[in-house]
Amino acid sequence: MNTFESGVYRPPMHSFSLLLRVTENCPWNKCNFCMLYRGCQFKTRPVEDVLKDIDSMAEIKERILSHVLPNGEFDTVSLNKEYFSLKTDKERECYAMVFNWAANGNMEAIFLQDGNTMVLQTEKLIKIVERITQKFPELKIIASYGRADSICRKSVEELKELKDAGLNMIHSGFETCCGETLKVINKGFSVQQELEAGLKLKEAQMTINLFYMPGNGGIDLSDKNAFETAKVMKQINPEFIRIRTFMMKEGSPLYEMNNAGTFRNCTEDGKVRELRSFIDNLEGSTSYVISDHIINLLPYVEGYIDKSREDILNYMDEYFALPVYEKKRFQLARRLYYLDSWKNIDYLTQSQLNNIDFMIKSVNNDYAWEKLILSYASKMI
Numbered sequence: 001m002n003t004f005e006s007g008v009y010r011p012p013m014h015s016f017s018l019l020l021r022v023t024e025n026c027p028w029n030k031c032n033f034c035m036l037y038r039g040c041q042f043k044t045r046p047v048e049d050v051l052k053d054i055d056s057m058a059e060i061k062e063r064i065l066s067h068v069l070p071n072g073e074f075d076t077v078s079l080n081k082e083y084f085s086l087k088t089d090k091e092r093e094c095y096a097m098v099f100n101w102a103a104n105g106n107m108e109a110i111f112l113q114d115g116n117t118m119v120l121q122t123e124k125l126i127k128i129v130e131r132i133t134q135k136f137p138e139l140k141i142i143a144s145y146g147r148a149d150s151i152c153r154k155s156v157e158e159l160k161e162l163k164d165a166g167l168n169m170i171h172s173g174f175e176t177c178c179g180e181t182l183k184v185i186n187k188g189f190s191v192q193q194e195l196e197a198g199l200k201l202k203e204a205q206m207t208i209n210l211f212y213m214p215g216n217g218g219i220d221l222s223d224k225n226a227f228e229t230a231k232v233m234k235q236i237n238p239e240f241i242r243i244r245t246f247m248m249k250e251g252s253p254l255y256e257m258n259n260a261g262t263f264r265n266c267t268e269d270g271k272v273r274e275l276r277s278f279i280d281n282l283e284g285s286t287s288y289v290i291s292d293h294i295i296n297l298l299p300y301v302e303g304y305i306d307k308s309r310e311d312i313l314n315y316m317d318e319y320f321a322l323p324v325y326e327k328k329r330f331q332l333a334r335r336l337y338y339l340d341s342w343k344n345i346d347y348l349t350q351s352q353l354n355n356i357d358f359m360i361k362s363v364n365n366d367y368a369w370e371k372l373i374l375s376y377a378s379k380m381i
């Protein structure tokens, strides 16, 4: 069976999407918090290779859909037989991905990897997207990551051509729209470029997902980070604002800066406070805010700002009003993957609760507590 290349990373919303590797790694690879592609060289794959991969993906789709019974369900016996007859791990991996897309993903989306496919020349990207729409006419979403500077290098006309070809969704890691914080994290583009990129995507009528990373400016820039980011996000007013709480990863430049005292990491609550201020300052936006990553302490920060802003703020205030011990229990339970709301603390098993209480009692100062939380949370990214 012919196979295709796919990479490791994709936004959480694409867990059931087809994943197609169009470029490899990240062309910037210098953000001070990011360790995803460290030591990996950026490459664009030859278009011919990517087109072959799309054809292979489509062949696998046909094989999988041939196992659909007249009642619309999959014949799992024959599917399993075919799966276990495949010769290599790579074949099984590709087959499983296409099956996952067909069975659980509603045959809805494909995500073009890796870290910044918008860096590719427009005509090459159009060829790829056109082949995808030809082979997968059922797709509703063709999505890619795009850095603000790469998007800026394309004209609105080019973006419209891409949209007309089928590329209709962009995920962009702005992380912050505060100029000083952009420098701290070494993002490599400016607030002006973020604004230009966002407005260009809007004009091209692409669906925009912008990521915000509360806490990435540290304690010193926290207030500004929330305020300035909300200001620019309101101007762009993207369809989605996705929250990715900053978590200091051991070995990253920000980790070293924190050790050297040139960066002061926010506490767990400090980041939630910054997020609250961000949501508060978004008044007037109609974006949908979503906390769709396990790294976020509060998973129910979600809703249209014009309809749910007050509810979201109340939910966050409920968290802040928890007694100190209950709050610690929840923080740790969340970081241990035990639960997602302090309201469900009663669902913990006695041994989980004993484990949490033991850890709380053995940590005797705030610094050690934050260190403990960070040690678990940083494993989530």
Ligand code: SF4
Binding pocket: 026, 027, 028, 029, 030, 031, 034, 035, 036, 037, 115, 147, 173
């Ligand atoms: S642009 Fe994205 S993938 Fe590249 S280094 Fe920055 S955060 Fe990591």
